[in-house]
Amino acid sequence: MPKLIKNNELTENISQTLDKDFSGKVDEVLANKGTVLTPKEYWLENSEQLAGKENIGIWLDSDEGPEELSPHIEKLSLIAINFPKFADGRGYSYARILRDRLGFKGELRAIGDIMHDQMFYLKRCGFNSFAVREDKNAEVVITGLNDFSECYQAATVQDKPLFRRR
Amino acid sequence: MYKYDEYDRQIVRERTQQFRGQTERFFDGTLDGDDFLPLRLQNGLYVQRLAPMFRISIPYGMLSSTQLRKLAHLSREYDKGYVHFTTRQNVQFNWPAIKDVPDMLEELNSVEMHSIQTSGNCIRNTTSDQFAGVIDNEVIDPRPYCEIIRQWSTLHPEFAFLPRKFKIAVNACPDADRVAIAVHDIGLEIIKNSAGEIGFKVFVGGGLGRTPVIGSEIRSFLPEKDLLTYLDSIVRVYNMHGRRDNKFKARIKILVKALTPAKFAEMVEAEWQHHKDSESQLTQEEITRVKSFFTSPDYAQLENNADSFETAKKENKAFSNWVKRNVSSHKIAGYSIVTLTLKKVGVPTGDATDKQLESIADMADEYCFGEVRVTHDQNIVLADIRQDQLFEVWQKAKSLGFATPNLGMLTDMICCPGGDYCGLANAKSIPVAEQIQLRFDDLDYLYDLGKIDLNISGCMNACGHHHVGDIGVLGVDKRGDEFYQVSLGGRSGRDATLGKILGPSFARAEMADVIEKIINVYTENRTEEELFVDTFRRIGMAPFKERVYAKAN
Numbered sequence A: 001m002p003k004l005i006k007n008n009e010l011t012e013n014i015s016q017t018l019d020k021d022f023s024g025k026v027d028e029v030l031a032n033k034g035t036v037l038t039p040k041e042y043w044l045e046n047s048e049q050l051a052g053k054e055n056i057g058i059w060l061d062s063d064e065g066p067e068e069l070s071p072h073i074e075k076l077s078l079i080a081i082n083f084p085k086f087a088d089g090r091g092y093s094y095a096r097i098l099r100d101r102l103g104f105k106g107e108l109r110a111i112g113d114i115m116h117d118q119m120f121y122l123k124r125c126g127f128n129s130f131a132v133r134e135d136k137n138a139e140v141v142i143t144g145l146n147d148f149s150e151c152y153q154a155a156t157v158q159d160k161p162l163f164r165r166r
Numbered sequence B: 001m002y003k004y005d006e007y008d009r010q011i012v013r014e015r016t017q018q019f020r021g022q023t024e025r026f027f028d029g030t031l032d033g034d035d036f037l038p039l040r041l042q043n044g045l046y047v048q049r050l051a052p053m054f055r056i057s058i059p060y061g062m063l064s065s066t067q068l069r070k071l072a073h074l075s076r077e078y079d080k081g082y083v084h085f086t087t088r089q090n091v092q093f094n095w096p097a098i099k100d101v102p103d104m105l106e107e108l109n110s111v112e113m114h115s116i117q118t119s120g121n122c123i124r125n126t127t128s129d130q131f132a133g134v135i136d137n138e139v140i141d142p143r144p145y146c147e148i149i150r151q152w153s154t155l156h157p158e159f160a161f162l163p164r165k166f167k168i169a170v171n172a173c174p175d176a177d178r179v180a181i182a183v184h185d186i187g188l189e190i191i192k193n194s195a196g197e198i199g200f201k202v203f204v205g206g207g208l209g210r211t212p213v214i215g216s217e218i219r220s221f222l223p224e225k226d227l228l229t230y231l232d233s234i235v236r237v238y239n240m241h242g243r244r245d246n247k248f249k250a251r252i253k254i255l256v257k258a259l260t261p262a263k264f265a266e267m268v269e270a271e272w273q274h275h276k277d278s279e280s281q282l283t284q285e286e287i288t289r290v291k292s293f294f295t296s297p298d299y300a301q302l303e304n305n306a307d308s309f310e311t312a313k314k315e316n317k318a319f320s321n322w323v324k325r326n327v328s329s330h331k332i333a334g335y336s337i338v339t340l341t342l343k344k345v346g347v348p349t350g351d352a353t354d355k356q357l358e359s360i361a362d363m364a365d366e367y368c369f370g371e372v373r374v375t376h377d378q379n380i381v382l383a384d385i386r387q388d389q390l391f392e393v394w395q396k397a398k399s400l401g402f403a404t405p406n407l408g409m410l411t412d413m414i415c416c417p418g419g420d421y422c423g424l425a426n427a428k429s430i431p432v433a434e435q436i437q438l439r440f441d442d443l444d445y446l447y448d449l450g451k452i453d454l455n456i457s458g459c460m461n462a463c464g465h466h467h468v469g470d471i472g473v474l475g476v477d478k479r480g481d482e483f484y485q486v487s488l489g490g491r492s493g494r495d496a497t498l499g500k501i502l503g504p505s506f507a508r509a510e511m512a513d514v515i516e517k518i519i520n521v522y523t524e525n526r527t528e529e530e531l532f533v534d535t536f537r538r539i540g541m542a543p544f545k546e547r548v549y550a551k552a553n
């Protein structure tokens, strides 16, 4: 079972991510329990039915910025951002816009190529949930959240730069 | 010089621990080579053609004698007894073992050095004028601002995985641009507005490499308090919109060109409106705190051009030549700035042995308040030398081989490591430099030629800045053979210009002849006061082309 790190704890990842071309009914998928992540387009098209449902989230691919979610932000409890490759860093900026600008308060999950070495940066950009790459040992990965105890610049987590605290 | 406090020490220490863990996971097989690659790059560790290469940051070029001695020690302990100074105020080890790098980092941390973000697709070491703080025609000392940028960019959580590498340079000298801000991803020119306030003129999208571009101005005056929020905005726009599908099109210069500078500026401005008043706005306390590290040393009360100095120049032609070439004027009376040239025939440009590093450290301690600076043209600067000690300094430098008075001359080339060391090279660059140094070894003739920048890169990554040399040489691959393309008329600094290609490329053995012909065309055509660049601008490419490609008969 793939692992999820959520609020600093290790749990099973029992959510399903629907493909970008998904066109069926979410309720049918949901029969299998857990949560479902729908593609952005799909969610926006069906926002009236989907908004406000606890167990339905939305996932953004690395080339899909978050601005269009602005009108719906209050009704979303889970947003995932995909990192197709470790080295594709767009999701860090999307996360900060979601948190700092659009005021998203729910679960922000990093999915895709997620391992130990991004954890601290992801956390600082506002992610509080991490779907660990399946071939990695999640117990080791979780320690990455605490690789550093201090940082120079402001970010979503610790919004005062060091120079205002030192 | 900036001094670490407990916070700085903790951050570099934790970074080294993190890297030690990554290295251990690499060796025990839980982190595979592909995943390790971007992580080791962000810690300055490349694996090159012949061996790993490990790059250390020298923030804005400043090194203390303690740091120099540490580099010497590390080169003996873990390498082959020499280091290489790069064109971006970094220093490299060419032969360390991967497993030793965490230990080397610990030693470096102990003297307040690190390798964070010296490679990889992230914000690199911020560079500045090697004469910062000691010349009297700068607006203000740029180094505190570089240090502020260094801290902001170090382990920035949002910008560790940009589309490509990202380089920032700061200049504060209105008459010169020794750091070449026009060819950086972001170039910052420190200026004063009419109210006398300090701020920045902001350029983006400059760069060398395979698509050379001169940066575009996107803001004519950015108040100093807004420095970090504005940089955040630029890099965020780039991070979200820069191309990631093709690494040759991924630099910010391609994005700025595709959008147009005006549109790019508009996007940055819109982004900036959201967080310009955030906590990241600089405080006066912070600016003052960082400035307090860059105070003047304890200068003696002296007169300019003391008698002993004047007499020494009169009595010794070689000394006076060296003073003319390698000594620049200082803002404090009785002091001068000395440039030690690391370029001697037969030694790869920018290389220094452990013994040489220690001798430089000794000279720094004895004559220069224990500090030196490294320059983008791969020389070493002693910034605070008493004029009445110049003769002594010259004698020492000469005996150590650092006083070739060829600064700025044809044989003071910028040359990348090339095919001898670099895995990306099309061709070797060091043998070409040597050939040219051997051909032009008559110093009087070189003086007569005047200032000519000859820059050599082993491939279009342009680490040797060949586009902005008066004469640029680029290694190319021609059906598997090493060839060299020559360009003329480039210029760095103020009115930076990109050179134009002369014509078809040459085999290595032809290179000294080709350069000689180019020089001959210049000497035959120049007027009394013209430098190479002036003659080239006046007569154009044709006469050079004609001579170089004339059929032998």
Ligand code: SF4
Binding pocket: B416, B417, B418, B419, B422, B423, B424, B425, B426, B457, B458, B459, B460, B461, B462, B463, B464
């Ligand atoms: S220019 Fe090319 S060959 Fe030279 S150091 Fe840079 S990447 Fe290597």
